[in-house]
Each structure stands twice: as structure tokens, then as C-alpha cells.
Amino acid sequence: KQEVTQIPAALSVPEGENLVLNCSFTDSAIYNLQWFRQDPGKGLTSLLLIQSSQREQTSGRLNASLDKSSGRSTLYIAASQPGDSATYLCAVSSVFGNEKLTFGTGTRLTIIP
Amino acid sequence: DAGVTQSPTHLIKTRGQQVTLRCSPKSGHDTVSWYQQALGQGPQFIFQYYEEEERQRGNFPDRFSGHQFPNYSSELNVNALLLGDSALYLCASRPQGGPGIAGELFFGEGSRLTVL
Numbered sequence: 001k002q003e004v005t006q007i008p009a010a011l012s013v014p015e016g017e018n019l020v021l022n023c024s025f026t027d028s029a030i031y032n033l034q035w036f037r038q039d040p041g042k043g044l045t046s047l048l049l050i051q052s053s054q055r056e057q058t059s060g061r062l063n064a065s066l067d068k069s070s071g072r073s074t075l076y077i078a079a080s081q082p083g084d085s086a087t088y089l090c091a092v093s094s095v096f097g098n099e100k101l102t103f104g105t106g107t108r109l110t111i112i113p
Numbered sequence: 114d115a116g117v118t119q120s121p122t123h124l125i126k127t128r129g130q131q132v133t134l135r136c137s138p139k140s141g142h143d144t145v146s147w148y149q150q151a152l153g154q155g156p157q158f159i160f161q162y163y164e165e166e167e168r169q170r171g172n173f174p175d176r177f178s179g180h181q182f183p184n185y186s187s188e189l190n191v192n193a194l195l196l197g198d199s200a201l202y203l204c205a206s207r208p209q210g211g212p213g214i215a216g217e218l219f220f221g222e223g224s225r226l227t228v229l
Contacts, residue, residue: 004155034217043117043203044156044220089155100146100169101218103155 002027004092006104013080014112021075021107023090028068031093035064035075038087038106047088048075080111115140117221119204125227126194134189134224138206142219145187147179148203150223156203162187191226199228 003026013019023033032051036044048057048064050073056065063076073090087108091101118137126132138145144163148156158171162181181187185206191198201223 036220041201041225043119043222044205046217046219049217091155100158100161100171101148101156102158105153105155 002030002092002094002102004090004102004104006088006090006107008107009105010108010110012110012112015080015082017080018076018078019080019109021077021088021090021109023073023075023104025071025073025092025102027094028071029094030068033064033066033073033090033092034101035062035073036089036091038089040087044089077109082111082113085109085111117142117204117206117219119202119221119224121224122222123225123227125229127229128194128196130194130228131190131192132194132226134191134202134204134226135186136189136204136206136221137186138204139219141209142206143185143209144207145181145185146205146207146218147187147189148205148220149173150201150203152200159189194228196228199226201225 005024007022030052034049035047037047038044050057050066061078066073087106089103089106091103093101117139120135146161147159150156159173160170161168165181176192178190203223204221205218
């Protein structure tokens with residue numbers, strides 16, 4: 001059974017700092033990994049999708065990496081801003097044909113102005 | 114272009130009642146999945162619909178059922194509500210091509226269900 005873990009559960013950093021969020025998964029047989037952002041009481045916004053054959057994806061100040069063999073992904077946020085405050089969730093999809101996502105419990109990020 | 118839309122946004126029910134939640138997928142999407150997110154937890158997969166059929170199901174009892182219509186919209190029904198069913202119910206859609214096609218999953222804002 002796939003399990004996804006995100007550490008730390010909460011993180012506070014001053015505005016302007018670069019930061020890294022971690023995600024680990026127990027079964028390396030994944031199809032893709034997706035990072036989401038969730039604001040309090042809201043739905044999920046897709047940030048980055050990495051296919052299992054890829055090593056990283058970038059979008060603006062965000063960069064996500066994937067090391068499938070070690071079961072790890074990181075989300076790097078450069079030059080953090082107060083608007084980046086949210087919960088960040090990673091989710092993995094099993095091998096082709098089974099798109100059910102397994103989510104971690106998220107990292108609650110607070111950027112201090 | 115409207116994204117994934119869900120209704121209602123909030124609702125309150127009592128134990129034993131039944132509830133129906135609705136979802137319209139993003140334009141150009143034909144696969145719909147439902148997730149349950151309890152407070153402080155990550156979303157849990159309930160089931161997925163494609164071509165009006167349930168294709169995959171997570172570890173949820175038969176009290177949870179669904180439907181997909183020819184226009185790709187979907188409903189989630191929960192019978193005999195329990196206090197533990199209180200959660201944010203999220204609908205997600207994927208671009209046309211069906212399950213397994215590479216692509217992002219797009220989520221709606223969710224329906225917040227409170228069971229008293």
C-alpha cells in the first residue's frame with residue numbers, strides 16, 4: 001500500500017527566504033507526482049506535475065524534483081512571499097492505468113512579512 | 114473558461130440523512146474523481162467515473178455512491194450519514210482521453226459537509 005509522508009507538518013520562514021518542502025513515498029512504482037497548494041477551506045490548485053521519467057519541473061519561482069528510486073520529491077520555493085502562505089500537498093499516482101492519487105497530509109507554510 | 118465547479122459549497126445534515134453533491138468538470142474534461150478530505154488530513158480517493166461508469170473505487174463503504182451524466186457532470190451520494198462523514202468533498206477532473214492519460218488533475222473548491 002502506497003504511503004506518502006510530508007515533513008515538516010508546519011514551517012514558518014521570513015519573507016524573501018528560499019525554502020524546501022519534502023515529500024516521500026513508500027512504493028517507487030509511480031506514474032507521476034503532483035504538487036498542490038491549498039488555501040484554508042478551499043480546493044486544491046495544481047502547481048507542478050512530474051512524470052515518472054522526469055527529474056524536475058519548473059514554474060516561475062517553483063521547482064519540483066523527483067528521485068523515484070529513493071522515493072523522494074522536493075518542492076523548492078525561491079524568494080518566498082507572504083502570498084505563498086498555504087498548505088502544500090504532494091500526491092502520487094500509481095502505474096499507468098490507475099490514476100488514483102495518494103496524498104500526503106501536507107506542510108502548512110507561513111511566510112512572515 | 115470555467116474550472117471545476119461544485120455545489121453546494123456548504124451544507125449541514127443530521128445523522129441518518131442522505132446528501133447529494135454535484136460537480137461539473139472543466140471544459141474538455143471527461144473523467145471525474147471524488148475525494149474526501151477530513152480536517153487536517155490529505156484528501157482520500159472515493160471513486161472515479163469515466164464514460165458514465167465507476168472505474169475505480171477507494172476504501173469507502175457502499176453508502177457512498179455516484180453517477181456520471183452524458184455531459185460528464187457527476188454526483189456523489191452519501192446515505193445514512195454518520196458524524197465521521199463530516200469533511201470537505203472535492204471533485205477533480207482530467208482532460209479527455211480517459212483514465213491513465215498523462216495530465217494534471219484539476220480540483221474544484223469543494224463542498225463542506227457538516228453532519229450533526
